[in-house]
Amino acid sequence: MPMTASDIVDMIKEAIPDAKVDITDLRGDGDHYSAVVTSQRFKGKTRVQQHRMVYDALQGDMGSGLHALALQTALPSAPSDDNS
Amino acid sequence: MLDINDIITSEIADNDVVLFMKGTPVFPQCGFSSQVVQILSYLGVSFKGVNVLDNDELREGIKTFSNWPTIPQLYVKGEFLGGCDIIREMFEEDELREFFTENGIEMINT
Numbered sequence: 343m344p345m346t347a348s349d350i351v352d353m354i355k356e357a358i359p360d361a362k363v364d365i366t367d368l369r370g371d372g373d374h375y376s377a378v379v380t381s382q383r384f385k386g387k388t389r390v391q392q393h394r395m396v397y398d399a400l401q402g403d404m405g406s407g408l409h410a411l412a413l414q415t416a417l418p419s420a421p422s423d424d425n426s
Numbered sequence: 427m428l429d430i431n432d433i434i435t436s437e438i439a440d441n442d443v444v445l446f447m448k449g450t451p452v453f454p455q456c457g458f459s460s461q462v463v464q465i466l467s468y469l470g471v472s473f474k475g476v477n478v479l480d481n482d483e484l485r486e487g488i489k490t491f492s493n494w495p496t497i498p499q500l501y502v503k504g505e506f507l508g509g510c511d512i513i514r515e516m517f518e519e520d521e522l523r524e525f526f527t528e529n530g531i532e533m534i535n536t
Contacts, residue, residue, distance in 0.1 A: 389512045390508055393512065394494070397494070414511060414515065
């Protein structure tokens with residue numbers, strides 16, 4: 343069953359509460375998404391570790407219920423860059 | 427009879443650069459696998475492609491082995507480097523070239 347963008351955002355935020363998630367449904371089919379996840383919790387972690395945190399948040403749906411999620415992870419930019 | 431984990435372990439021990447992928451380097455059968463093949467080919471890195479579609483046990487086993495839910499998966503010198511998104515991002519930021527250089531992986535196109 344396809345997952346909605348808001349299901350994905352909710353699951354990520356449940357596991358990583360400070361996460362900011364920008365999600366795009368690439369084909370409008372509820373099956374191919376692209377997401378940029380930003381969180382302070384990624385600090386000091388490798389890209390592999392950061393992506394694993396997001397995959398863990400999706401609790402096994404990645405690769406099964408969810409066919410494709412192009413993922414990019416990032417740390418929040420410096421506070422002075424926010425709200426500009 | 428070799429356990430699937432033993433097969434994976436020996437592939438990544440015997441080859442400096444191993445790509446677990448859907449299809450073969452010449453004929454990738456998935457867009458994500460194809461992207462990583464293209465990046466490696468662009469840099470001129472020689473690698474061993476392992477087709478997970480040949481073996482269902484391998485297809486699931488590699489996900490557990492790496493604790494990573496998707497394919498392709500790239501291993502360099504026995505270390506899991508990432509899947510398609512990470513490899514592409516590293517390539518775009520020119521970190522991949524740096525990584526191969528630091529790890530003594532030959533790139534014939536540099």
